[in-house]
Amino acid sequence: MIKHVIAGISVVLALWASIYMYNSDKEVNKLANIQSLIKRTEIKVHLVKKTTIKKEIQQEQKNSIASKENKKMDDKLKALRNKAGNMAAFKVSPLYKKNCSSCHGATGEGIIGPKLRGKNKEYILKSLKEFKAGTRKNYVMYGLLGNLSDQQLVDLATEIGSFQEKYDKATK
Ligand code: HEC
Known part of the structure; x- marks a missing residue:
């Protein structure tokens, strides 16, 4: 009789243990999922940051090239204006x-x-x-x-x- 009780208890215990293990596995999986999700979003943020920074740098470079071109044109115009003025001054x-x-x-x-x-x-x-x-x-x-x-x-x-x-x- 006692044998049967012990066997019954151990079966219950085993069942409980495996249910517990299953549940904790689920928790662990959940955690792992959350972590990988966070990682992925981090990578995305990283990527977005990188590309926007790259774009900003490119824009900056374009701007500085444009302003250099403008300066060159200004200088050329100035030189022409000076020359015209000088030629007018040369009587x-x-x-x-x-x-x-x-x-x-x-x-x-x-x-x-x-x-x-x-x-x-x-x-x-x-x-x-x-x-x-x-x-x-x-x-x-x-x-x-x-x-x-x-x-x-x-x-x-x-x-x-x-x-x-x-x-x-x-x-x-
Ligand atoms: C139709 C074009 C023409 C006109 C207009 C002209 N020249 Fe000349 N001139 C020349 C040529 C070509 C020479 C080069 C001749 C040579 O070296 O033998 C020259 C040479 C000279 C030289 C010698 C330069 C040197 O380095 O040896 C003087 C000075 C000169 N010219 C002054 C004048 C003056 C002043 C006038 C205006 C009155 C005048 N020229 C009008 C064509 C012209």
């Missing part, structure tokens, strides 16, 4: 403008004819006299200077001789 005589600037440039920089700016008065005058006399042969210059008086040659040489100084002042 030449009507004599030079009418007879010489088309070939030697508005500031003596040279176009078809050579650059005159930077050459001194004595050299210019000597050249002009030689062209006019025909001792330095140049058909174009010879034809041009035939109509000009010696005084006009001196005036032109004086003016052209001062081009460099005037140019330096205008472009300062």
